[in-house]
Amino acid sequence: MYIVVVGGGMVGFHLTRALFNAGHEVFVVDIDGKRVDELISHFGNIAIKGDGSEPSIQTAAGVARADILIATTSTDEDNLAACQLAKHQFNVPKTVTLINNPEDENLFDILGIDVIVSSTQLLLAAIEEELPAHSPAHVLPVRGNREAAAIEIPINSGVAGKKLSAIQLPPETNIVAIVSRDGTLKPITDDTFLEAHDEVVAVTVADQAEALLEVLSREG
């Protein structure tokens, strides 16, 4: 695939290396000439200096034939502008962006940016994972103000030993996978029994994650 990366900072640089090693054709745009020189010294002639939200620069970077544009600068407005230009002016099928201000996620979603990676949310999710009890582990934001949460059934939980059909889930919550302690996937049917140490992966609305945790871990 042909992938254009806007922003050759730390994220852009390592992303470029990974995509390059995976056999993709990559091109990087960065406003900073020093970064461009560094990219060229590592990967060959695959970078230009310029404003990645500028039509002439996107033209020069061959965005018109890109399969994906990935914006990784440290300013959300520049990432949004680069993605919108790629999407609407150059008809790039897929736009991916990093966002720094988590408030921007909703707007970027409304505006049709295909993949939005919020560094703050990722860090928060990683921290929440480290917190003991009463915090849904491994929370991943999903579009539509939803979250995917992975929750391990505690040993004293009231749902351990119950059938799925007997469990009252919070509204708009779907269990998408149940992984037993040994790592095998359980089928998701009404007759599936939940056991202590099962890891339940569910998609729920953001404000119901706590309620789901409560349902799955309340002592029985």
Next chain:
Amino acid sequence: MNVVVMGCGRIGTQIVTALWKEGHSVRVLDSVGESFLALPKELRELEGATLVSDGILEEELVEAGIQDADVFVAVSNRDNRNALAAQKAKHIFNVPKVVCRVGDPERQEMYSKLGLATVSSTKVTSALILEAVLP
């Protein structure tokens, strides 16, 4: 009308001052406090008329009264910042009338196709100069 203006450079100053003289309620944001010195003293000293903010944080936009605004105008000197703030005003805060300054004529056309009311100062200025030059 309640008008929130982002950017108090030469353009912002003109717009805010004119609207204020017309009797509208105006609030102007700028990331640099000194920018407000160009405003008429009376307006500058008006309670709540100015707010030092780059317009990025939603709580600052709320503080500026975006939730009750009839009009939001983004006229800072940065195209992308204007576009982000204007689209936020339109899609997140549902401000009835949003106008955005975009210097680059090509990007201005793109945003206007996306339904955002935009003005390219580059386009307008060059058109006026051409008009004056050509017989």
